[in-house]
Amino acid sequence: MKIDLHTHTNASDGSLTPTELVETAAREGVDVLAITDHDTVAALSEASVAAQRLGVRLIKGVELSTFWKGISIHIAGLNINDEHPELLSALLRQQTSRLERAKRIGEKLDKALGCGNSFEAAALKAGTSEIGRPHFAHYLVEHGFVKSHQAAFKKYLGAGKLGDIKDVWLTMEEVINVIKTSGGMAVLAHPALYKLTHTQRKHLIGDFKLAGGDALEVVTVQAADLTHSMAQLCEEFDLLASQGTDYHGLTTPWITLGHLPALPKMCRPVWASWNIAC
Ligand code: AMP
Ligand code: MN
Ligand code: MN
Ligand code: MN
Numbered sequence: 368m369k370i371d372l373h374t375h376t377n378a379s380d381g382s383l384t385p386t387e388l389v390e391t392a393a394r395e396g397v398d399v400l401a402i403t404d405h406d407t408v409a410a411l412s413e414a415s416v417a418a419q420r421l422g423v424r425l426i427k428g429v430e431l432s433t434f435w436k437g438i439s440i441h442i443a444g445l446n447i448n449d450e451h452p453e454l455l456s457a458l459l460r461q462q463t464s465r466l467e468r469a470k471r472i473g474e475k476l477d478k479a480l481g482c483g484n485s486f487e488a489a490a491l492k493a494g495t496s497e498i499g500r501p502h503f504a505h506y507l508v509e510h511g512f513v514k515s516h517q518a519a520f521k522k523y524l525g526a527g528k529l530g531d532i533k534d535v536w537l538t539m540e541e542v543i544n545v546i547k548t549s550g551g552m553a554v555l556a557h558p559a560l561y562k563l564t565h566t567q568r569k570h571l572i573g574d575f576k577l578a579g580g581d582a583l584e585v586v587t588v589q590a591a592d593l594t595h596s597m598a599q600l601c602e603e604f605d606l607l608a609s610q611g612t613d614y615h616g617l618t619t620p621w622i623t624l625g626h627l628p629a630l631p632k633m634c635r636p637v638w639a640s641w642n643i644a645c
Pocket of ligand 4 (some may be wrong): 613
């Protein structure tokens with residue numbers, strides 16, 4: 368079984384439409400696909416139609432932005448009811464926050480660059496998608512302010528830089544609560560990615576577990592020693608394990624949808640209680 372539980376469409380910062388993403392999954396032989404766009408479930412109804420047509424098992428998901436002790440973190444909700452009113456109202460709050468944050472990023476960028484339309488340019492790039500820092504990165508590259516997407520994050524948008532505004536999101540407890548209220552499982556996304564010491568990471572995972580978190584994303588596109596270390600943390604904190612590529616289409620050309628190493632044997636998969644044959 369090929370299982371990829373972390374992917375993005377152009378409803379957030381991915382490049383593919385929901386249908387194109389599901390078609391890519393089918394082509395790559397993915398059996399189970401979760402779409403986890405940033406703070407939106409807008410892709411899911413179109414994706415469901417394509418998934419049914421192509422025989423891909425679609426898991427409804429979302430990736431919510433929050434923060435913990437001053438660092439931005441992401442929590443995925445998997446197997447959610449995407450029509451649950453409490454989830455929809457939480458998403459609306461997150462989406463309003465995204466827009467406000469983008470305006471603040473735009474103001475700061477305008478000052479730093481000495482020109483006056485970063486927000487408008489990023490909003491144009493986003494179109495009807497949920498606006499995010501990658502839309503600013505596209506603008507910065509296109510106008511020659513930086514050479515690459517990575518450089519845009521390194522200089523302006525990444526952790527500790529002017530685009531790193533984190534006081535806008537629902538709290539970690541609120542995010543986990545709303546995922547669980549809507550019937551989903553809460554997964555700490557890419558836990559090895561956050562710039563934390565081992566002790567701090569354990570503290571984060573302890574708080575995540577205490578707040579009702581279900582699983583760590585143990586397997587993602589990362590070095591094998593990190594996967595091993597995340598698997599150990601799963602065991603230590605009695606959490607389930609998830610796996611996903613964090614595929615974004617064209618902006619992550621080094622990632623192949625569904626292409627992941629196996630979940631370490633010691634892990635209990637987050638999907639074990641779902642109705643999928645594996
Ligand atoms: P946002 O949702 O606006 O906070 O933007 C976060 C998104 O930006 C992530 O989901 C990635 O797609 C992208 N991103 C974050 N850090 C980097 C980085 N260092 N280089 C390239 N893209 C990044
Ligand atoms: Mn993203
Ligand atoms: Mn993420
Ligand atoms: Mn993601």
